Amino acid sequence: MTDALFVLFAVVSVGGAVGVVTGRSPVASLLFMVATLASLAGIYVLLEAHFLAAIQVLVYAGAIMVLFLFVIMLLNLGHDYRADLRFGSWSLLSVVVVGLTASVLVQGITGSEADAFGGHLADPAAAAAIDLAVAEKGAVGAIADPLFTDYVVAFEVIGLLLLVAIVAAVVLAKPRGRSEDA
Amino acid sequence: MGEMQELTTFWFVTIAAIKVVAVFTVLMVVVAYMTLAERRVSAFIQDRLGPNRVGPFGLLQPIADGIKNIIKEETMPGTAAKFYFVLGPALAIMPAVVTIAVIPFAAPLPTPVGTVDMVVADVPIGVLYILALSSLAVYGVVLSGWASNNKYAFLGGLRASAQMISYEVALGLSLIAVLLLVGNVTLTEAVWRQQQLGLWFVFPLSLAFIFFLISALAETNRLPFDMPEAESELITGYHTEYSAMKFSMFFIAEYAHVVTASALLATLFLGGWDIPFWTGDDIFRHESGWIRGFDEAGAPIPATPSVLITLLTLAAFSVKTGFFLLLYIWIRWTLPRFRYDQVMHLGWKVLLPSSLGYIMLIAGTMLVLDQLGIPFGILYGGVLTVVSGITTLAFLFFVDRDRVIAGAHRRRVARSPAADADALGLDC
Numbered sequence: 284m285t286d287a288l289f290v291l292f293a294v295v296s297v298g299g300a301v302g303v304v305t306g307r308s309p310v311a312s313l314l315f316m317v318a319t320l321a322s323l324a325g326i327y328v329l330l331e332a333h334f335l336a337a338i339q340v341l342v343y344a345g346a347i348m349v350l351f352l353f354v355i356m357l358l359n360l361g362h363d364y365r366a367d368l369r370f371g372s373w374s375l376l377s378v379v380v381v382g383l384t385a386s387v388l389v390q391g392i393t394g395s396e397a398d399a400f401g402g403h404l405a406d407p408a409a410a411a412a413i414d415l416a417v418a419e420k421g422a423v424g425a426i427a428d429p430l431f432t433d434y435v436v437a438f439e440v441i442g443l444l445l446l447v448a449i450v451a452a453v454v455l456a457k458p459r460g461r462s463e464d465a
Numbered sequence: 466m467g468e469m470q471e472l473t474t475f476w477f478v479t480i481a482a483i484k485v486v487a488v489f490t491v492l493m494v495v496v497a498y499m500t501l502a503e504r505r506v507s508a509f510i511q512d513r514l515g516p517n518r519v520g521p522f523g524l525l526q527p528i529a530d531g532i533k534n535i536i537k538e539e540t541m542p543g544t545a546a547k548f549y550f551v552l553g554p555a556l557a558i559m560p561a562v563v564t565i566a567v568i569p570f571a572a573p574l575p576t577p578v579g580t581v582d583m584v585v586a587d588v589p590i591g592v593l594y595i596l597a598l599s600s601l602a603v604y605g606v607v608l609s610g611w612a613s614n615n616k617y618a619f620l621g622g623l624r625a626s627a628q629m630i631s632y633e634v635a636l637g638l639s640l641i642a643v644l645l646l647v648g649n650v651t652l653t654e655a656v657w658r659q660q661q662l663g664l665w666f667v668f669p670l671s672l673a674f675i676f677f678l679i680s681a682l683a684e685t686n687r688l689p690f691d692m693p694e695a696e697s698e699l700i701t702g703y704h705t706e707y708s709a710m711k712f713s714m715f716f717i718a719e720y721a722h723v724v725t726a727s728a729l730l731a732t733l734f735l736g737g738w739d740i741p742f743w744t745g746d747d748i749f750r751h752e753s754g755w756i757r758g759f760d761e762a763g764a765p766i767p768a769t770p771s772v773l774i775t776l777l778t779l780a781a782f783s784v785k786t787g788f789f790l791l792l793y794i795w796i797r798w799t800l801p802r803f804r805y806d807q808v809m810h811l812g813w814k815v816l817l818p819s820s821l822g823y824i825m826l827i828a829g830t831m832l833v834l835d836q837l838g839i840p841f842g843i844l845y846g847g848v849l850t851v852v853s854g855i856t857t858l859a860f861l862f863f864v865d866r867d868r869v870i871a872g873a874h875r876r877r878v879a880r881s882p883a884a885d886a887d888a889l890g891l892d893c
Contacts, residue, residue: 310549310611337593345600346630349607353626356611421649422589
């Protein structure tokens with residue numbers, strides 16, 4: 284049952300990802316993207332990462348993609364974008380990136396389970412520790428507790444980074460030449 | 466007595482299937498009768514009779530409406546994006562009917578094969594599941610508005626996306642105060658903690674209740690927040706071009722959202738299936754079996770599930786949910802619609818900062834109470850009730866800014882003939 288569901292979610296997520304780049308209209312691409320994000324959430328649930336799945340749907344599929352849809356519709360990006368695509372020397376870089384990613388993935392799939400991802404996946408002690416944390420603190424507490432104690436500096440730094448990004452977005456969106464009276 | 470008999474896999478699957486069918490059927494029946502109740506109650510509010518011809522008191526009206534909608538001609542605008550036009554209503558109805566699954570609707574039921582939780586799926590993420598899936602509901606609305614290729618429908622869709630994102634923030638933040646008190650996100654635990662506190666959360670978290678009620682109204686696109694529809698501005702907004710059963714599906718979705726929101730309000734703030742002033746119905750799944758609470762020494766007191774208590778708690782839950790359903794209808798036919806900028810102003814400039822401040826206040830109060838070593842009980846809840854009550858009064862006082870409370874007084878002064886004439890610019 285779990286395997287069948289995994290195959291279903293995996294096919295939908297990869298198919299959706301292909302659909303995003305081959306879709307004819309921006310709205311179709313966006314819906315493919317939503318399908319990909321939703322099936323990734325399904326895979327998280329199969330891995331018993333319920334909180335991550337909920338946040339994936341809530342934040343990415345439910346909020347960020349809705350904003351994308353809002354912008355696409357507001358600007359009415361209905362025209363064929365293919366004319367805008369340019370294949371310069373940059374496209375070589377994408378080939379390199381895709382090749383590297385693919386080689387890491389192939390190594391992760393074909394290599395022995397103990398080697399994959401630094402051996403974290405196959406470590407039974409780590410898995411047991413996670414199960415214990417979930418049983419003690421609940422699905423949210425198991426993530427929140429280390430996040431706000433051991434990793435609180437990293438958490439705050441990321442918060443600061445996002446604040447910088449927001450300020451930058453506001454500055455960029457400001458009409459030019461009228462910055463004095465604003 | 467308090468031993469727990471676990472269900473075997475076969476019975477777990479069978480009972481889960483029965484629960485899914487039963488809850489879905491009840492939801493659809495409630496939705497059908499919500500449409501009738503809305504028309505009847507609105508008629509009473511406006512001193513009319515409402516539909517009372519089909520069956521006794523018009524009780525068969527929803528069936529007549531259903532048949533009409535199924536046999537009506539489906540229209541398809543020539544310039545619509547056909548695939549998305551059909552996809553829209555389907556995307557709108559799906560999240561609406563699955564969110565009810567995590568709401569516990571009665572105390573556990575003892576059966577010969579084991580004790581059954583009266584909730585379709587007690588998922589570990591509880592209320593986050595409802596937030597996540599209802600955040601997907603906006604796709605149906607936005608896509609159908611866009612696919613209709615009609616500028617009114619399009620404006621309705623755009624408004625829907627902006628409004629739902631704005632109020633999701635306020636909704637989530639108003640929930641955090643509740644989650645702080647519960648200590649987890651599952652709804653079964655929310656009911657249990659309210660039984661332990663001896664107070665429904667509507668008292669210790671009165672301001673969060675007000676924020677949640679307002680945000681839930683906005684999330685379900687009900688008046689006074691029905692910007693995406695706004696008949697006086699946008700014909701009927703995003704479903705202008707829809708007819709027959711597709712049109713009906715938007716309504717089923719809207720009412721299903723209202724039912725879920727009402728059930729959620731009842732669970733989070735009115736104790737869910739808890740029967741007031743009686744601790745005999747308190748029951749929770751604990752490591753050692755079903756427990757009623759903890760004694761002085763902290764040892765669990767066992768509890769026994771019973772069929773009678775399950776039925777009584779189901780009745781209590783239905784009454785509470787029914788109250789909120791009526792409140793939704795009542796608000797819709799009492800308040801006028803906001804202007805669009807007022808909706809955005811309320812969401813971002815009033816609800817968002819106030820609920821952030823309220824979280825700080827509740828967390829601070831809880832920290833002080835925990836440091837003083839006050840046990841989680843009626844005194845703990847009482848202190849929070851006083852703090853929240855003062856904050857709520859202050860909030861209502863500052864937000865009101867004389868417009869409602871002093872408004873009546875001013876109107877009375879203005880009703881003197883001289884003031885009337887003055888207002889009309891006449892000479893007395």
